[in-house]
Amino acid sequence: MVIPKRSVFFISDGTGITAETLGLSLLAHFDGVAFRQVRLPFIDSREKAQEALARIDMAEAEDGQRAILMLTLVSTEIRAMFEGCGALTLDLFGTFTSQIAAELSLQPAAFIGMSRRTANNEYRERIEAINYTLAHDDGITDSGLQDADVILVGVSRSGKTPTSLYLAMHFGIRVANYPIIPEDLERMELPGRLREYRNKLFGLSIEPERLSLIRNERLPNSQYAALDNCRKEIQLARQLMRSEDIHWLDSTSRSVEEIAAMILQQMNLKAALMPYGSA
């Protein structure tokens, strides 16, 4: 059976990241089509729109099918150029801004300044959160823990670092993370001064089979990666978290985004997603 090809273009006068984020979620609803995805960012002039239209034409000729365009364009003039080109055009902004405008009895702004969003405090807090989180990765230091919003704990390779960075980058949350090492498990005690910050602690666990797989990629055939050892570490780590009354979740089949959203929810942190600098 031949799987039909279909080109999908995410077209934006900004980064195109918003269009691509929603677009990927939409395409995930459909099996049986080979989507070829192209992001066309910074389409902010008639000339760039013309070039984009030429690329779309070529893709349609190759596919033998019209393309699907997902637009986050503020300019009505440039939007009209794509809407008239014969492709299926999904206007991700206009579809909803007109409904919101009617609801609020307001006109949507025709131009969204970029700099107004990077000069603000939210953006600086976010960069500060990234710096804080990097400086407190993997138990590097015990100092400054009073400034952490969350302190993640878990055995080596349970997903602490990517989760910490995601929380910092997207929600401006300051995260410290600490490995629970075999010595901690022997003593059945949390590392360093973590008990002083009990209300900030959150645990990550993982299925031993998956942990063994991940550790084997790093240190093949080591005691560190052996399934038996992973089983033992995980069992003791869960026991330690229970005895210290630390909430934890299993990272095994969850994406970084899911883990981050669950931590925010369970710790009752009100962090809002940081606005993107540009759509």
Place this chain on the structure above:
Amino acid sequence: MVIPKRSVFFISDGTGITAETLGLSLLAHFDGVAFRQVRLPFIDSREKAQEALARIDMAEAEDGQRAILMLTLVSTEIRAMFEGCGALTLDLFGTFTSQIAAELSLQPAAFIGMSRRTANNEYRERIEAINYTLAHDDGITDSGLQDADVILVGVSRSGKTPTSLYLAMHFGIRVANYPIIPEDLERMELPGRLREYRNKLFGLSIEPERLSLIRNERLPNSQYAALDNCRKEIQLARQLMRSEDIHWLDSTSRSVEEIAAMILQQMNLKAALMPYGSA
């Protein structure tokens, strides 16, 4: 003048991050309203939907206005519960999946498995890219540079680290980054073995005034942060990048997302956004 309040709920059976990402872009079109934003993730049962509806009721009573709901819900049953509640309901998925379904002559899937997206290679590549990028932050090591997709260079505090992490986290790009330090500028030579990887190099510059501000937050009243010194470093760094024929951009009033998207575009990297583990 009293600014009217309006509650906006991002409601999802997944993380709610897609809804919030598009939602913030939509709300940015409107000035003059104080939006109160609430993310309600993991609404995947009738019970959780009921709880959410109770929160919406309370917010509407407080605002004296109906709420705006932005939904990324796969279940038609749960979606219907919100659509019948009297709030302005924007169905971010269904609005477009029905158009795409008609175009493709396919039915949208009613359930999007989460694990299918974290078990795949893309997800593992992304985690590997984060690990690579952390291990090659700030010129920590010269080894493994042949595996980098991009090597960022720039003076201290020009935005290299957040940009590197964003490229890794969202696009699965392996990034190494190198500070250009005063010693490099005196010799007018790139640090380490970077010349061997000229085709991977990309530069970040920044306006001296902004750089001085950022450095002053880190080391107040230092020579490092002095405006004169920043001016000199920036001028020499630009001279060095020109003489080494390195493409660069100015990070001053650009968000991390914008810088990342511009680097991908200018280096002609075809990286697609990594699909989120869940909407």
